[in-house]
Amino acid sequence: MKMVFRWYGTGNDTVTLKQIKQIPGVEGIVWALHDMPAGEEWPMDKILTYKEQADAYGLHLEVVESVNVHEDIKLGLPSRDAYIDNYKKTIEKLATVGVKTICYNFMPVFDWVRTELFKELEDGSTALFYEKAKVDSMDPGELVNRIANELDFTMPGWEPERLKLLAPLFEQYKQVSAEDLWRNLQYFLEQIIPTAERHGIQMAIHPDDPPWPIFGLPRIINSRESIRRLLQLVDSPCNGVTLCSGSLGANPDNDIVAMVHEFKGRIPFAHIRNVRVYDNGDFIETSHRTSDGTVDIAGIVRAYHETGFTGYARPDHGRHIWDEPCRPGYGLYDRALGIMYLWGVWDSMRAGEVAKRA
Template sequence: MKMVFRWYGEGNDTVSLQQIKQIPGVEGIVWALHDVPAGEEWPMDKIMAYKQLADQYGLHLEVVESVNVHEDIKLGLPTRDLYIENYKKTIEKLASVGVKTICYNFMPVFDWIRTDLFKELEDGSTALFYEKAKVDQMDPEELVRKIADTPDFTMPGWEPERLKKLSPLFEAYKNVSEDDLWNNLQYFLERVIPVAEQHDIRMAIHPDDPPWSIFGLPRLMTSQDNFRKLLKLVDSPSNGITLCSGSLGANPKNDIPSMVREFADRIPFAHIRNIRVYDNGDFIETSHRACDGTVDIVEIVKAYHESGFTGYARPDHGRHIWNEQCRPGYGLYDRALGIMYLWGIWDSLEQAKKRGN
């Protein structure tokens, strides 16, 4: 397991590369060009700027999250070929600086959804929270306004220039069925995966967050069966999964350790985080400790260990603790604690293996 840490870039993150370097076992940063709109080819000078910064601290940049997929590709519009060509050129550029894995998603309109970015937990910390009844009743425009209330930070998946066109986007998806979305994903993969193969890059799709339909929009990456279907669309080691325990764990029916064991050779990137799911469908993000949530983090890490996992992992989201002022879900302290918890599980399994237990 290779531990990495998501970083939003100089001037766009409250966490510094020096701080990341001091977290035990962290080898690299998970990065992206957040100021480049979806569909545009990434400029080489901006890519090199990230590389130069990472090199200063001996951190690699082998994992990118995300090269966002333009909405026209998901909708299957005639303009998609232009954006796919830009995507392919970006893959080539990223390979030239040592990128090995590209995390992306295929969620219509919204990448992830929460109703409260700073919901208080019993211990006084705050975390990202999803209130099912509120989402079921609210207007999407209201949700956009709520997320936009954090102007100090870019919010991946909630780019203002894209969400200004919310009404036309919903209108465009009116006649897009789940089958249509599958077909459009296959069209994209059939053109992108050969380029990824050529450049020794693994594409790793992120689960839908949460893993069910929102506002009537179709969603695909929600279950074990659907991941099986994904991997068959283009049967290649470069067509893989970013297995996110927090996203998938919002549906208690998802057996995440089973997914790890079944798809182990097609998981180049793991997001490991815990959430607490309530009987009414609400959920809140918690510490990584297994007993604090409803996702069995210990069994998940055990499944990775038993599978001989050598891919990349990151602690994903964290709570906001010790009065840290940070991007929602992406402070230093709780994610660093999460890393140490994950290493504690992993190291104990390594020691047991050496003893032959």
């Protein structure tokens, strides 16, 4: 398991590379050009700036999250081919600086949805929160206004240029069924996977967050069965999944431990985080400790160890603790604590193996 840490870049993150370097076992950053509109080819000079910054601290930048997919590709419009060509060119450029994995998603309009960014937990910390009844009854424009007004940083999936087109986007998606979205995803993969194969890059789709349809929009990567179908669309080692325990874990029916075992070899990237799911469908993000949430984090890490996982892993969203001013879900302190919890489980497995051989 190769531990990495998401970093949003100088001037767009409260966490510094110097701090990341000091977290035990972290060897690289998970990065992206967050100021680039979806569908645009990434410029080489900006890519090299990130490489120079990471190199200065001895951190690699082998994982990119996200090269966002333009909505025209998801909608299956004739204009998609130009955006797919830009995507291929970006893949080629990223390979030249050592990128090995690209995390992306195929969620219509919204990459993720929460109703509160700083919901208080019993211990006084705050975390990202999803209130199902609000989403079920709320106009999407109301949610956009609420979230956008709380953001001091760029947030993937909530880019201003995308949100300005909310009404026409929803109108376009009225004609798109879940099966249409599957066909459009297959077309996209058939186009880009050969490029990824030539350059030794694994594409790793992120599951839907939350893992069910919202606002009448189709969502298709949300279960063991859907991941199985995804991997069969283009049967290549370069067509993989970012197995996110938090996104999938919002549905307690998802057996993530079983997924780790079944999809061994097709998980280049693991997002590991915990959520506490309530009977009414609400959920809140918690510490990584298994007993604090609904997701068996310890069991998931054990499964990765048992399957010989050598991919990348990062602690996903953390709480906001110790009065840290930070990007929602992406403070330093709780994610660093999360890493130590993950290493603790991992090291205990390794120690157990050594004891058996002795």
